[in-house]
Amino acid sequence: MARMKFLCDSDRCIECNACVTACKNEHDVPWGINRRRVVTLNDGKPGERSISMACMHCTDAPCAAVCPVSCFYTTADAIVLHDKDLCIGCGYCFYACPFGAPQYPRVGNFGGRGKMDKCTYCAGGPQQDNSPAEYIQYGANRIAEGKLPLCAEMCSTKALLAGDGEIIASIYKERVQRRGYGSGAWGWRTAYRETLPA
Amino acid sequence: MTRALPTHALLGAALALSLLAGGAAAQQAAGQPSGAEPEVQAPVPEVGPGRGRLGPGQVPQTNEPHAPTGMPAAPPPVAAAPTPVAPIPAPPPLGDRNQADAAELELQAALRGERIAGRITIPNATAANLIQPAGREWREFHNRILTWVGGVAVLGMLAVLAGFFLIRGRIRPEAGMSGRTLLRFNLLERANHWMVASCFIVLGLSGLNLTFGRHLLLPLIGPEAFTAVSAAGKIAHNFLAFPFTLGLAVMFLLWVRDNIPNRLDLEWVKKGGGFIGRGHPQARRFNAGQKGMFWITILGGGLVAASGYVLVFPFTVTDIAGQQAAHVVHGLLAVLMIAAILAHIYIGSIGMEGAIDAMTTGEVDENWAKEHHALWVEEEQAKARAPVPGAKPAGAG
Ligand code: HEM
Ligand code: SF4
Ligand code: SF4
Numbered sequence: 246m247a248r249m250k251f252l253c254d255s256d257r258c259i260e261c262n263a264c265v266t267a268c269k270n271e272h273d274v275p276w277g278i279n280r281r282r283v284v285t286l287n288d289g290k291p292g293e294r295s296i297s298m299a300c301m302h303c304t305d306a307p308c309a310a311v312c313p314v315s316c317f318y319t320t321a322d323a324i325v326l327h328d329k330d331l332c333i334g335c336g337y338c339f340y341a342c343p344f345g346a347p348q349y350p351r352v353g354n355f356g357g358r359g360k361m362d363k364c365t366y367c368a369g370g371p372q373q374d375n376s377p378a379e380y381i382q383y384g385a386n387r388i389a390e391g392k393l394p395l396c397a398e399m400c401s402t403k404a405l406l407a408g409d410g411e412i413i414a415s416i417y418k419e420r421v422q423r424r425g426y427g428s429g430a431w432g433w434r435t436a437y438r439e440t441l442p443a
Numbered sequence: 444m445t446r447a448l449p450t451h452a453l454l455g456a457a458l459a460l461s462l463l464a465g466g467a468a469a470q471q472a473a474g475q476p477s478g479a480e481p482e483v484q485a486p487v488p489e490v491g492p493g494r495g496r497l498g499p500g501q502v503p504q505t506n507e508p509h510a511p512t513g514m515p516a517a518p519p520p521v522a523a524a525p526t527p528v529a530p531i532p533a534p535p536p537l538g539d540r541n542q543a544d545a546a547e548l549e550l551q552a553a554l555r556g557e558r559i560a561g562r563i564t565i566p567n568a569t570a571a572n573l574i575q576p577a578g579r580e581w582r583e584f585h586n587r588i589l590t591w592v593g594g595v596a597v598l599g600m601l602a603v604l605a606g607f608f609l610i611r612g613r614i615r616p617e618a619g620m621s622g623r624t625l626l627r628f629n630l631l632e633r634a635n636h637w638m639v640a641s642c643f644i645v646l647g648l649s650g651l652n653l654t655f656g657r658h659l660l661l662p663l664i665g666p667e668a669f670t671a672v673s674a675a676g677k678i679a680h681n682f683l684a685f686p687f688t689l690g691l692a693v694m695f696l697l698w699v700r701d702n703i704p705n706r707l708d709l710e711w712v713k714k715g716g717g718f719i720g721r722g723h724p725q726a727r728r729f730n731a732g733q734k735g736m737f738w739i740t741i742l743g744g745g746l747v748a749a750s751g752y753v754l755v756f757p758f759t760v761t762d763i764a765g766q767q768a769a770h771v772v773h774g775l776l777a778v779l780m781i782a783a784i785l786a787h788i789y790i791g792s793i794g795m796e797g798a799i800d801a802m803t804t805g806e807v808d809e810n811w812a813k814e815h816h817a818l819w820v821e822e823e824q825a826k827a828r829a830p831v832p833g834a835k836p837a838g839a840g
Contacts (some may be wrong), residue, residue, distance in 0.1 A: 286561040286574045307582045313653040331670045333677050339769050341582045345572050354681040429545035440546035
């Protein structure tokens with residue numbers, strides 16, 4: 246079985262936000278919620294880097310560890326998903342997540358947290374694959390159709406890679422070797438406890 | 444535009460001269476009101492002051508090459524190229540130029556407990572944090588520390604109380620019940636106490652459910668029912684926060700006067716509050732133990748409420764680090780308070796005969812009161828004997 250991961254090659258990312266737009270459109274993500282975002286470090290200074298970030302589908306996922314109603318589950322491809330019918334919108338997963346991935350619609354008490362929403366790796370949720378119910382709650386299920394996440398597919402510079410961890414790591418390593426530099430795989434140490442050559 | 448003006452002025456003057464010669468008809472044909480400057484469009488649209496972070500915008504003045512006026516300046520003296528003293532080293536290959544290495548930066552940030560943050564183009568400040576390593580410590584707190592502290596505090600307190608009950612049994616007034624009562628708490632005091640108490644119980648149970656429910660309740664009733672319970676608990680927790688806080692404020696105003704610590708409290712503590720051995724230390728309306736409970740409730744409850752509101756309105760007053768800290772304060776103080784309140788509930792109910800009356804009817808037995816609050820009883824009786832101001836003494840003409 247594959248171990249699905251994301252890798253953003255920040256030496257290629259040009260902060261065009263195509264991934265963000267693709268995600269919002271593909272899943273009909275509501276206002277105010279961004280399952281994916283692009284963060285620019287050292288903006289305007291030497292060493293500026295943009296990184297596209299969403300849920301990294303962590304190994305030993307912190308969100309799942311702290312959820313008081315245990316509504317997370319991990320698919321056979323190691324994709325971290327959750328069940329919105331069980332989520333109570335407590336916000337704990339956001340406190341634990343290293344990447345700020347969980348998002349909350351402002352529909353709870355006092356305009357606070359509603360049920361959590363996050364990147365599904367285009368793999369939907371616990372509902373019947375590609376059913377209207379699944380689409381409304383979680384968005385499209387491309388994995389069930391044998392496709393990879395749309396954000397990576399749409400990436401204009403192929404900075405964002407999605408797929409089996411070993412395959413995308415080897416693509417990245419080859420790039421680094423050819424061009425002679427690379428700033429490494431952002432988030433990999435934190436999410437997967439592994440590092441790629443810089 | 445300003446620099447282009449002289450040319451236009453000259454042109455204008457020439458035009459005016461020719462118009463004068465040509466007469467009124469020609470003036471009409473020109474279609475220009477006399478004396479007005481011809482309208483000239485700027486060659487490049489003017490750029491207003493920038494709205495971004497670039498500061499005032501640039502205002503391009505003209506596209507034309509600047510024609511020098513006057514005598515041509517002498518060519519600048521050509522500086523002799525410096526003779527290199529040492530060979531200039533070739534720049535290192537890109538890969539060695541101190542590139543930010545993601546794994547290294549993440550490790551350093553994690554060790555220093557710092558966030559890696561940048562700039563974001565969406566209007567959500569928290570999204571600018573790329574990586575927040577503190578989530579790991581928060582997870583450790585929530586899953587391990589809080590569970591242990593809470594478990595030990597609550598179960599430990601229950602064990603202590605059970606042990607105390609077995610050894611000491613129910614504490615009864617030594618002189619027995621007198622049958623005469625006096626008012627200890629009026630209706631407002633009692634109603635407010637029960638409002639705070641009932642809110643506290645629901646807040647405590649729904650809170651403990653978040654800490655322990657998935658280990659204890661979830662396996663028993665299954666995920667759907669557990670979510671139903673927890674979701675209801677969350678709503679109750681969020682809404683009962685308000686009457687709880689109101690009750691705390693009222694409680695503070697009603698009882699703070701009688702809860703200022705004084706020298707009698709030292710005596711009370713030295714004698715073990717009468718729980719250990721025999722003989723009752725003197726006390727006024729509240730003894731040192733009750734004062735302690737009062738301040739635990741007011742200060743602990745105040746902090747729990749304040750941190751709780753931070754959690755109810757996430758990110759309105761603080762950032763992710765503040766939210767995590769608020770949760771730590773809230774969780775820890777809450778479980779410690781629950782343990783303290785268990786002792787309070789014990790001594791107010793099965794632990795001591797006659798105590799519960801103070802909060803039900805408000806009337807306590809005189810013997811109970813004399814044993815626990817001798818000075819208060821004296822004060823009350825003195826007050827009752829005091830002449831009502833304005834009333835005439837009996838028998839006075
Ligand atoms: C008075 C105002 C209070 C407010 C505004 C408040 C608010 C909150 C909030 C927002 C949470 C996070 C979970 C959720 O969204 O439901 C929470 C958790 C919790 N609260 Fe409160 N609360 C208050 C009082 C109390 C009191 C009096 C207690 C104890 C008796 C308590 C015990 C707890 C516990 C144990 C947790 C769960 C901690 C954990 O396991 O993470 N709270 N509270
Ligand atoms: S990135 Fe955040 S939400 Fe995604 S698996 Fe990791 S901890 Fe969970
Ligand atoms: S917000 Fe939902 S998914 Fe996240 S920890 Fe709370 S209950 Fe679990």
